[in-house]
Amino acid sequence: MVRRALVARLLGGDGRASIALRRAAFDNAGLAEPLRTLVAKVAGHASTVSDEDIAAVRASGLSEDQIFEIVVCAAVGQATRQYDAALAALESATGEGRA
């Protein structure tokens, strides 16, 4: 499935950020500042991301390529959780329990 292929690519394929960091951004969990703030904003209220949030992450030593990957993982991670939660609600409403 196309969504699963996207996630597999982001979390399993080559990248400039480590797989652990990409996974943490995707999960919006287990990150230290200043990444924690940036990723939480991308997932929760992306319109509140500021130039300063990006500057702080850059100043912490991450390259633009790493920030690109981390932000993409954070966005796809949250959209995936929403999608999965909605599908689970649909399963529960239809009571089909399709695996």
Next chain:
Amino acid sequence: MRLAILDRGHSFGTKVLFALIRAVSRHPVLDVVKLGKYRPGFYGRPMQAVTQAAMRGPSVWSVGDRELMAAFVAGTNGCEWCVRAHAAVAERALGDRARISAVLSDVETAPIEEPLRAVLRLLRRLTREHLVTADDMRAAMAAGATREAIEDALAVCFAFNTIGRLADAFAFSPASSAALEAGARYVLARGYR
């Protein structure tokens, strides 16, 4: 955009392509395109497959109604020019400007079919609150939305919940109406490729 690589870091071949797009369309390259073409093996190509499947693949919903959902999700996210972009595609596909503007101004009073209204409510809730419940699903099904119709709409929502976040996080530049119209013509003719 907030990352210089997304504006200027593309491969030589892609820069040539962008120059060609600018010359032929006489508009700047849209930031959503620049993002998708930056190291496309990482995000652009796999995401394109997701978007193309949701927006042009087999679905209970017409292309026009799916573009309407995209515009509606963008509106819920507060991205005005993203709304205009997808409303322009929906208008071309549906040939019904009144239907689109009615949905975008108030989904509750818009003269649309009840299953579509119910699904749009679901997408709004999912986009705003990040969660929908089994009761929300039952309400949508009671209004006539089938399981398949809901699944197909959720696929559209996934794509635009992702893209909307990236547009905000990377600070996409608003595009002119003329550039959006040109983009709309392209997307309707070619799909999300």
